[in-house]
Amino acid sequence: METEEEAMKLILLGAPGAGKGTQAEILSHKLGIPTISTGNILRAAMKNGTPVGLKAKEYVESGRLVPDDVIIGIVEERLAEPDCAEGYILDGMPRTIPQAEALEARGIDIDCALSIEIADETIVERMSGRRTCPGCGATYHVVSAPPKTEGRCDNCSSELTIRKDDAPETVKARLEVYHRETEPLKAFYAERGKLKSVENQPTIEATTAEIAKALGITL
């Protein structure tokens, strides 16, 4: 049985709004390993107007996927940092088969791809209440995970915003992209004996408990 001390390389799969970011943050604190969220890295790059950010903007804002080579470059660079030596959680990457193949080709061998299963209708409902911190990337929900002070981030006090790509039409486009491009990754990792799935639960805590059970860890 694995313990919190053991290195763990984990991929979180699931539709946009499945709760990957929220669960990644919880697991990251409990396991003491970093979360690498390509969405957060891209949003920070867009905010700072870096070359990657300028390239990514039109894709992110319309709910399309950023080209694989951009994503692979970002992740490769991030995984080379020393804090990733003891394990990490990949949140939102890979999102296509070529991205998963690129990880393998670079010898980036993960322990488990954990998929959070959730119905599309639940997502559309959920996304309308999502709020994001532009300062540190933390996410909240007006009903299920509100901040301590309304409209302000608990970690850094920045004013919370609604992501442009959380608009209902864009959410629909992102769900289509998910089913077409990302969902085939479940078969990819199942073939390698690495896929685990959990059902989304009514509360964040209950979903975390399901994940812990699936991973065989005590949180």
Ligand code: AMP
């Ligand atoms: P997320 O925060 O994970 O929902 O990502 C937000 C947006 O960033 C996505 O809709 C894509 O436009 C882009 N993005 C994030 N991760 C990836 C990835 N691995 N591959 C391609 N595009 C990505």
